[in-house]
Amino acid sequence: MERKIENVKQRASLRDIAAETGVSIATVSRVLNDHVNVAQRTRDLVLRAVERRAVASQRTRTVYVRCPYVLTDYFGLLVSSVAEGVKLHGLRLVLDAGESGQGSSVLRSLPETGDVDAAILILPPEDGEELLALSRAGFPFVVLDPRVPPLPDIASVSAAHFAGARAVADHLISLGHRDIAVIAGPEEWLAGDARLAGHRAALAQAGVLLRADRLRHVEPTTAHGRRAAAELLQGSPRPSAVVCFNDKVAVGTLQAARELGLRVPADLSVAGFDDIDLAEATSPPLTTVRQPLEEMGRIAVAQLIRMVEGQALEALHIELATGLVVRGSTAAVA
Numbered sequence: 024m025e026r027k028i029e030n031v032k033q034r035a036s037l038r039d040i041a042a043e044t045g046v047s048i049a050t051v052s053r054v055l056n057d058h059v060n061v062a063q064r065t066r067d068l069v070l071r072a073v074e075r076r077a078v079a080s081q082r083t084r085t086v087y088v089r090c091p092y093v094l095t096d097y098f099g100l101l102v103s104s105v106a107e108g109v110k111l112h113g114l115r116l117v118l119d120a121g122e123s124g125q126g127s128s129v130l131r132s133l134p135e136t137g138d139v140d141a142a143i144l145i146l147p148p149e150d151g152e153e154l155l156a157l158s159r160a161g162f163p164f165v166v167l168d169p170r171v172p173p174l175p176d177i178a179s180v181s182a183a184h185f186a187g188a189r190a191v192a193d194h195l196i197s198l199g200h201r202d203i204a205v206i207a208g209p210e211e212w213l214a215g216d217a218r219l220a221g222h223r224a225a226l227a228q229a230g231v232l233l234r235a236d237r238l239r240h241v242e243p244t245t246a247h248g249r250r251a252a253a254e255l256l257q258g259s260p261r262p263s264a265v266v267c268f269n270d271k272v273a274v275g276t277l278q279a280a281r282e283l284g285l286r287v288p289a290d291l292s293v294a295g296f297d298d299i300d301l302a303e304a305t306s307p308p309l310t311t312v313r314q315p316l317e318e319m320g321r322i323a324v325a326q327l328i329r330m331v332e333g334q335a336l337e338a339l340h341i342e343l344a345t346g347l348v349v350r351g352s353t354a355a356v357a
Contacts, residue, residue, distance in 0.1 A: 039333065043072050084331065085115040085138055086324075089129070090145040094120055096299035097269070097316065098145065101167060104320025105143055112328055134160040141331050143323050146170050163330040167323040170212050173340040178330065180323045180341045184214045187312035187345030188221025191266055191294045194310070194347055196229045199356035200264040200292060204237040204255045206248055206276065208268035215240070215268065218296065222266060243268050248275025256283055256291070263292065263356045270295035270302045273309055277352070288354035298348050307351030315343045 037055075041048045046065055053061050054069040086109050092098045102120065109116045117139065119129070130153055133142060142164040147154065151171050157164060158177050166179040173179050195203055205222050208215030223233055239255065241247035251272075252265060256279060267273035273295030277287060285291045287307060295302060298313035322341055329336060 040069060040072050044068050083113070083115045084140040085117055086327065087117045087119065087133065087136075087139045087142040088145070089142065089147065090118070090120045091148060092120070092122060092146065096301060097297055100299075100316040101145055101320050104317040105145075105167070105324055108321045108324030112324065130154070130157050133157060133164075134162045141327050143167055143327060163327065165323045165327045165330070167319060168214070170214075172213055176339070178326050178336055178339050180319050180326065180343070181213070182314040182319065183342050183345045184217035185221040185224075187296065187314070187347070188218035188266075189225045190221075190345070190347040191296070191310070191312050192222045192225030193228075194349065195264045195266060195292060195294065195353060196225060196231075198264075198292065198353060201229065201231050201356075202237070202260065202262045203231075203233075203264045203266060204239075204262040205233060206239050206241055206251045206255070206265060206267045206272050208240070208243050208272075210240050218268060237262060241268070241272060243272055245271045245275040245278070248272030249279045250275070252276035252279035253283070256280060256285065261291075264294070264353070265291065266294045268296060270297045270299050270309055270311055273311070273352075274301060274305055277305055277309075287352055289357065292353040292356075294353055302348075302350070305352070310350045310353040311348050313346045313348050315345070319343055 037048045037051045040051045044051070046069065050061060050065060051069055054066050055073075088102065088105055088109075090098050090102050094102055102118065106116055106118070130149055133139060134157070140163070142162070144164055144166050146168045147166060147170060151174050154166065154174060154177055164178075166177060168181055169179045192203065203226065205219065207219045210216070226233055236258070237255070239251040241251045248267060248271060252275060255262060255265065265276050267276055273293055276293050280287050280291050280293065287293055293309070295309045295311040298311045302309040302311045322343070326336060326341070
């Protein structure tokens with residue numbers, strides 16, 4: 024028992040054991056130092072906590088990574104960077120991916136799952152109350168690319184959506200565009216709201232209001248972007264530029280423009296967001312906004328490691344800078 028106690032002293036603080044057992048730090052210290060003036064029931068309680076920690080310390084910690092979406096370029100990059108970070112820290116990863124998981128209530132059971140120690144939740148579809156309930160249960164987790172605005176006491180890592188969207192709109196305005204259509208993302212997404220707000224801010228600065236007939240909200244896919252762009256581009260007068268929620272929507276816009284006989288960028292400028300590999304493969308290559316996806320994943324893992332080790336987070340909500348990438352799909356207004 025003395026060897027086990029010494030090992031626990033090295034691995035866990037007196038404060039941790041006191042918090043787990045509900046006794047004072049001084050009482051834990053007396054038990055670990057084998058003082059006699061401790062009730063047997065209290066001594067047994069503390070020693071059982073010691074035993075549990077000794078067993079737990081010999082098990083490789085497991086991180087549950089939930090990404091309830093198809094692992095395409097965007098989500099694939101996030102998951103890959105998280106997986107690399109988890110491996111680097113010597114942890115085990117359990118991946119739950121695919122759209123079929125969007126309707127599950129897995130978060131409620133995580134605190135009772137004995138073989139999972141922490142989690143990274145990528146764009147979780149759950150509402151804020153479910154996330155707060157998980158936090159109140161004391162289960163450590165980090166939200167990567169949150170769908171809703173950052174919540175108190177919940178760690179999150181995201182990109183500067185507002186600033187990135189404003190930068191790409193400013194770029195189009197600097198080229199002389201004023202009739203700019205926006206194909207925005209889902210209204211209930213934080214990224215969708217923030218990017219649309221960035222576009223509006225840039226237009227307002229130029230003295231332009233975004234008209235209702237120049238705005239569409241779509242699911243962030245190529246097919247939805249193509250349909251929305253076809254509607255916008257067949258109207259009269261036609262917008263001189265379209266700024267899109269992401270690169271996939273922008274690809275759909277390029278397809279719609281080509282089908283209508285429009286030349287990009289001579290007749291129409293098109294811009295995206297994310298800078299996935301697809302952005303460089305289009306014809307012409309897409310002007311877009313680069314998100315630091317790999318860095319976002321690495322930072323999410325680093326934050327989670329600190330939480331698991333009981334360290335306080337200096338920054339609870341981290342927002343990484345985005346950057347404008349100008350390519351051939353945008354040009355001065357004709």
